[in-house]
Structure formats: structure tokens, C-alpha cells
Amino acid sequence: MDPLRQNKLDEALVKIIAYDYQPFSIVEDKGFREFLKTVDPSYTLPSWKTLSQALLPNMYEKLRAEVFVKIKNASAVCLTTDCWTSVTSTSYMSVTCHYVQDFVMTSHLLDCFVLTDRHTSAHLLSELKRVANEWGVSDKVVACVTDNARNIVAAVGDQLHWDHIPCFAHVLNLIVRAALKEIQDILQKIKAVVEYFQRSTVASDKLKAIQQQMGQEQLCLRQDVATSWNSTYYMLKRFIEVKDPAIFTLVLINAPVSALSTEECEIVQETVDILKPFEEVTVEVSTERFVTASKVILMARGLQRIVARHQRNPSVHEPVQKLVDSLMSDRFSKVEQIEKLGDATCLDPRFKKQAFVNNMAADDAVKRITAAAAHIHPSHTEEVEGQDPAAAASTGAMVWEDFDKTVINTRPSSSTDASTSSSSTAAMMEMRAYLAEPLLSRGSDPLAWWRMCSPVYKTLCEVMKTRLCIVATSVPSERIFSKTGQNITDRRNHLSPSKVRELVFLNANLP
Template sequence: MRTVHPTVRLAVVELRETSGPAGDSVGASTSTRGVKSTQPSRPTQRPTATQSPMDQFMPKSMSVPKQGQIDSALAKMIAIDFQTFSIVEDRGFRNYSNSLNSMYTIPSRKTLSKSLIPQLYESTQASVRERVQKATAVCLTTDCWTSRVTTSYMSVTCHFIEDFSMSSCLLDCFEFSDIHTSENLAEELLRVAREWQVDGKVVCCVSDNAANITKAMNIFKWTHYPCLAHKINLIVRDALKGMKPTVDKVKAAVEYFHRSTVGAEKLKFTQRQMGKPELRHKQDCTTRWISTFYMWKWFLESKDAIISTLAIVNAPVDALTQEEWGVEERGVQSPGTF
């Protein structure tokens, strides 16, 4: 019973004595020589039939602390992995959770968004605030960008030494719809610093080389350091100005394959016919100079297939001259000169 039905609790067995027809206890034995044994007789033990309690067959409920512990882990998973709140309504996720622990009750989407995530945010914010306030000096980094739906954002990150190692914490990331003047940038940056009580601990602030943010640092006399990666990008972009016609041709061809499904499929077919791997095209990003290098590298590795495909589909793209192909080849083979 314990092996096959481990979840069913065995009932307690009651024992009672039974006597034989002559009044002697059943089971009394004699010796082999006809002498009665002096050992006491052992009564026959019979189990009394009992009924198992009904609660043994009812589904068990999870304790409140255990339910809260799993709820917290679920909220952290959604926050860390950027999952949608609707994941708790997905049939596959619910089946998966039930297979792990059938006693766990998955919270609703409303409970997740109105209770669990806000509680996790408040507890995390309190923990980060305590860590930041213990720091004696901090460095801030800030940046502004525009999303694909043309919404502008601004973020502020704090860096400090904690237990003899560098720690970084995002203080705020918010929608910034005002005009990006130096006064508005300075106002928002100072607001975040005061909310986290680090305005008197800032030893320097790192940002890009834009004139508005540089001027904003001078308003409240913070030491400003330009971002090294941004400065390198500006240097490389300035060096590529002499190769702009060639860069524009390559970029136009890549954009054609990106937006044209017919051209992209024809390119893959041509690559297979030539026995070459189906390489995925790389697009250029103005804020990352290395993306231009990767775009040129892909373009050169797929040279024959690209030339053939553009000719077959009669794409509205200017072809590179032999000299321009040579410039690109030297640039890819020697990235230092690129």
C-alpha cells in the first residue's frame, strides 16, 4: 500500500483476542514430547474493517507562505525576462505550472499587474535606495533617445563602489516630451539626483558629446566627461566622409534587400545556386560605427550573389564600380585602415 498508494494514509488497525471451542486460546502449542509448553499462547489478531477519511481523496491546498513565495518568483520572472502579464492566461504556461505543482493557484492578470508587480517594484526600489544612500560618492551617466514610434526617453544611471567593486543602478527611465534644451535637461537630471539624495555626492557625469547636454552640466557645475564610445564613433564617422558615395551605394543595396521580400528570396536562391552560405544582411546604424564595418563585410562576402541578384531583379540601386569594390575589400581586410 505504501508503494502503490503513498498518498493514502493507512488506517489504524484494532486488534482483539479470539478463543477456541475448548476455551483455550487458539494458537497454544505443545512440545514435541507431549509436554505442554510454558510459553503463553498468542491470540489470533484480526483487523477491524475501517473506512478511510474522505479528506484523503480531496485535493490539498497550498499554504499561504508557499503561495506567496511562488507568486514572488513569478513576478520576478516576468520583470527580468520582460514577459507580458498575459502569460498567466496562456494555456501552455498554465499546464506547465500545474505539472510542476498541481496545488499552486496561478494569479490572475489583474492581480499580477495591480498587486504583485507594484509590490516587487516598491521592494526593489527600497533596496536600491538603501544601497545608493550608503555610497559616499557616485558617478552618473545619462542618455536620451527616440523609440521607433517617435517617443523620446531619458535615462539616468548611478555608479558607485560597493564592497570594493563597481555597482550600477538605474535611477530613472522616463518619457521626455519637452524640447531638449540644456535648461530642460538640467532640470530633469537634477530632479532625479535630488529624489535619490545623491545631488551632493556627484563627482562626475558621463554623457554623449551633444552641445545641449554639455551645456546642461555647466549649469550646476558638475564635472562632465564625454562618452568614449561616442567619441570614437564620431572620429570614425568623420573619417568615412571621404568614402561617403561608396558607403551610400552599399547602404542602399542593403536597404533594398531588407524591404523587398522578392529581392531577399532571390538573393537566398542565388546563394544556394552558387554553393555559398545564406548570410543574413547587416544594416548600418549611425550611432555604431562597427555596424558599418559588418555591413561592408557581409556585402563583400556575398559579392557575386549580390551582383547577380541585382541584375536579375533590375533593382533601382546603383552598382559599385571596380574601384569601389577594391576600396571595400581593402577596408574589410584591414579594419585599422577602415
């Protein structure tokens, strides 16, 4: 076979392992070998050892080099990180990188590796510093987004001195989890019902039959997970959707679990309605393909207004009213004071200063952005227009003595001061003109606007790249663990940490 074609098929085989979570032993499976023989009899299928020890590492190193070059060209990056323990009781840590490249949000997994020591702030600090140094981004990190665990907050903010941004999805999780305690008894009853239907084949089959008789779609009940509040929302939402056939089934088969009363079902319905905006916000801010940090202030305020509306129209059910009161959390109160979020909001042409409730916070954001723009503004050198340098040099100094003495105190003390003054003025003029621009429609792409207007707002555009690259949540790092968990399966339970690292990296970064 042509070596080039052999290499392409080898790479495709590695992608099957990385993309589809297939075991290396697939090359020994009779059906797979027969399939490849039918497709291309000339292809020499590598052994699982060659696949694992040569082909996979080679593709990993190749892709790593490509990603490194891309990140090297980024002017600023935002990192996210999180930790997770697998079903094999192995602890992993992931680090993702986000930046604006050619006016497009770009994301990469930098590393997903085993944590071999306790999760102390010192150990997390050491690992974060190692990853940042390996990828050459130590001096480019403008923010690091994590949950609010003390160890990681201390490592990021107190020791690495990176700006720490609290994960907005984590904040929402804490708020809603606390509020759901007000209907804990009802939640437990629903969980018991869900578990019963999942455990009992007779009950689940009867439920499907009754749904069919009622002309309803055959939907299964959903169970929640302790770490994700929106999974509880989905559990409640699904329960409401199948409420009538589910309760009828429980009564019909005399199930050993308690069915919900009419009042309890009303409470669940109201809870779902109240929590729906929280779920929508969680989904919207958890993306990594679009600008998200600039939305946090507006979304926090929007959720507060919705909750306040429910408070003004109290529920007849006391548990629901207590849940609503709990949702009016003071965790939202200082969101405008998180400087990088304020800057990102102001630099989003959809929002600017209009997103702020606190005028002082908006003005502070404008000042910070203007100062940053002035700092990066190109130096201006003084020129004497229309004068021959040779003629000026030959002219006697005495002729200009009186004039020079007159103007010397009106000039900046040095060329550096003059450049700084000029840069500050230019930055202020740019900022003033930018703020005077009409707001972009909310559904528009802010980065596309900056692409179009970058020739006009050159320095602000450079500052923008250091703010709109910030993501609102650490969900990108959490998603990596979903991939990691799928890699460690029954057929792949003997993977070494180094192989998991390579496979997850390929899965996350391959186009």
C-alpha cells in the same frame, strides 16, 4: 498552497514580465494557464490587474530599497544619462550610476522616466537634480558622462557643477561619421542593395541558393542605422563577406539596383580594414563591468598612431585617402587635459604615467591625486612619548622657558598645520612608492590589484574609488532604451509611463 511558495511563484511571474517582456495579459493566455496548471495545480494564478497594480509595484519598491542601501555605502559615484524618443513619440530620460564596491565595478539603473517638457538645459537640470537627491548621491557625484549636446553639457557642468566627461563612444561616432562622408556614394549604393535583398523574397532566396552552390555560409546582408557608426561598419563588413554571391545574384536576376564595381569593392574592403580598430575600441570602452575611463587616453593615442600609419602608406584610391585624413581628428588632441580621465589613467596600475604623451599632463595628474590623498589623510595628533603627563604638568614652566622660546618658531603655527603637513608628506610618500611599483600586465584587473595593495596604499585607494568608478561612455544609459523599446511592443503598447519605469528598473537591476 503554502504562502511562502505562493509568494515565490508570484515573484517568478513578475520576473517573467520584467525579464522576458511578456504582457500582463499572459495570465489570461490559455496555453500559459494550462502550463502552470500542469507544473503546480495548487498555484493560484493572480489576475492581470493584481499582477500590474500590486505584485509588480511591490517588487519594484523592494528592489529599489535594496539598491538604495548598496549605493548609500558607495563613497563616490559616476552618473551617465541620455534621452530617447520611443516609437510612440514619447520622450524618455535614463540615469545610471556606477561605483566601486568591494573592489568590483558595480552599476545600477536609477531611473528611466518620461520627459514631459522640452529638452532644455533647465528641465534636464531639474530632472538630474531630482534623481540625485532621491538616491542621496548629490554630494557623491565625481563625474557625469553624456554626449556633447549643448543642453545636457550646460545642465551638468555649468549649472550642477559636476565634472562633465564627454562620452568617448559619441566622440568616435562623430569622427567616423564625418570620415564616412568621403565614400557617401558607395554607401548609398550598398544601402540600396541591402534594401533590395530585404524587400525581395525572390532575390534573398536566390542569394541563399547561390551561397550554397559556392559553398559559403548563408549570411544575410545587414542594414545600418543613422545613429550608430559601427552599424555602418557591420553593414560594410557583411557586404564584403557576401560580395561575390550578392553581385552574381544581382546580375543573374537583372535587379533594378546597381552592383558595385571592382574598384568600389576594393574601397569598401580598405575602409573596413581601417575602421576595424575604431570598432574594437568602441566595443571595449562601452562595457560597464570593467574599468574603462583609464583606457581613454591610451586608446585615443593608439587610434591616432594607426591613422598616421595609414597616412604614411597612402591608398591608391583617393576616397580612402581622404577618409584616412579625416580620421586624424583634433577631437583627440585634448584628451589628456580632461582631469578626471588623467587621474583615472594614473591610478590604473597597468598604465600610470607611462600612458601619457604630455609629461606635464602626467605630472599634473600626480599632483592632483597627491593633493586629494593628503586631504583625506587621517589627522595626526602630537604625542610626547615616554613622558608622564602628570610629571610634565608639575614641572615649573620657568625650567623649560629657554627651550620653548628656541623651538617655538620651528613648529607649525597650529596643530591643524602640523596635521596638514604630515598628511601631505605621507601622501607624497605613498604616491612615490605607488609610481615605483612595476606596471601590472595590461590584461590584469586593476581593481584586484588595489584590493591586494589597499593596506599599503590606504589613502590612494580611497582616491582610486573616486576615479576608477568613472565610465568612458554613456552607453549604459543608451542600453536602457533598448530595454525600454522592447517593453513597448504591440502587445504592450498601452503601458503607462509609470509601468514602463517599473519594468525597465526591474529588468536592469534584478540579479
